[in-house]
Amino acid sequence: MGVLDRFSLQGRTALVTGAGRGIGYALAQALAEAGADVACVDIDGDSARRAAEELARQGVRTLGLQADVTRKDEVIAAVSTVVNAWGRLDIGVNNAGIARGGKAEDLSEEAWDAVLEVNLKAVFLCCQAEAHVMLPQGYGKIINTASMSATIVNRPQCQANYNAAKAGVVQLTRSCAAEWASRGVRVNCISPGHTVTPMTANMGDDVRAIWLSNTPMGRLGDPSDLQGAVVYLASEASDYVTGHDLIIDGGYVLW
Ligand SMILES: NC(=O)c1ccc[n+]([C@@H]2O[C@H](COP(=O)([O-])OP(=O)(O)OC[C@H]3O[C@@H](n4cnc5c(N)ncnc54)[C@H](O)[C@@H]3O)[C@@H](O)[C@H]2O)c1
Known part of the structure; x- marks a missing residue:
């Protein structure tokens, strides 16, 4: 099979969380364009x-599903809906996330719990529910959305909870990858840099200026900058890749 054919997702089925907008929507769009049937969960x-x-x-065939990914029963229900509709689940993109920071010395326990619930625990719940389908199939591609905040402490915003959760996503990815590698399920993550979405829309010009000055490429990311990576990691082209954290940040972590 030619190399471009190995990027095709024809005949594959996918589920993307946080697909209603922002990065999740762009990732879902890329998978659909590559030929996959896509369930959008939000x-x-x-x-x-x-x-x-x-x-x-x-x-392509699509489904629009309401689910709170912090609720195990709702995650299982979303995965079941896909399997009941299309017979299998090949690709799981666990992308839903929130940002709610503050200075570490003042960060409330409630803000800590909320960010860890959505950004780390829910990613685990999704991986687990997807693996319950993929392991018996002997095939699956899981792609978690981490962040460059797993690798660096970005500035000027303070977000110890977010940074810790995303570092957890990278190590969760590596752990699941190691456990499931011999059974046909690959688990990788993508780590965006500062990307223009509703999540980052409310940041002031002063904050953006600092982000820009810290980015070697001199621009913020667009959700479309992540689309090639998700198609690669979802496709046969990446079959020998697992446990990888693909940082897509315009060079931010270099400085
Ligand atoms: N935008 C950035 O600069 C950036 C950088 C690095 C990583 N990320 C990560 O990328 C992912 C997407 O971010 P974004 O910028 O598109 O954010 P966004 O706020 O624009 O979109 C997030 C989506 O997730 C959904 N969501 C939130 N909580 C949910 C829950 N409990 N259950 C189901 N859906 C839920 C929201 O409704 C929304 O549609 C997040 O994991 C985020 O941490 C973003």
Whole structure:
């Protein structure tokens, strides 16, 4: 098979969390464009359904599902819906996340718990529910969204909870990858740098200026900058890659 054919996702089925907007939507769009049937999952059911309707225009099957990924029963239900509809689940993109920081000395226990629940525990719940389908299939590709914040402490915003959760996602990815490598399930993560989405939209110009001055390429990321990576990691082209953290940050972590 030619190398470009190995990037095709024709005949594959995918589930993307946090797909209602931002990075998740861009990742779902890329998988659909490469030929996969895509289930868009989001806590905001309307945005999930809207995303599914838009992606259906690419000529693939889509589902729009409301689920809170911190709820184990809702994660299992979303995975079951995909399997009942399409017979299998090949690709799981565990991307939903929130940012709620503050100075470490003042950070509330509630903010700590909220960020760890969505950004780390929920990623585990998704990996586990997806693996329960993929391991018996003997094939699967899991891609978690971590962050360059797993590797560096970015500035000027203080977010010890977010940074710790994302570092946890990288090591969770490596742990699952090691456990499931011999059974056909690859687990990798992507780590975006500062990317323009609703999550980062409210940052002031002063903060953006600092981000830009710390980015060797001199621009912030666009969700489309992540699309090639997710297609690669979801496809046969990356079959010998597992446990990897692919940092896509315009060179930010170099400085
Ligand atoms: N934007 C950045 O600069 C950046 C950088 C590095 C990593 N990330 C990570 O990328 C991922 C996507 O970020 P984004 O910038 O697109 O954010 P966003 O806020 O624009 O989108 C996040 C989506 O996740 C959904 N979501 C939130 N909590 C959920 C829950 N409990 N269950 C289901 N869905 C839920 C939201 O409804 C939303 O649609 C996150 O994991 C984030 O931490 C973002």
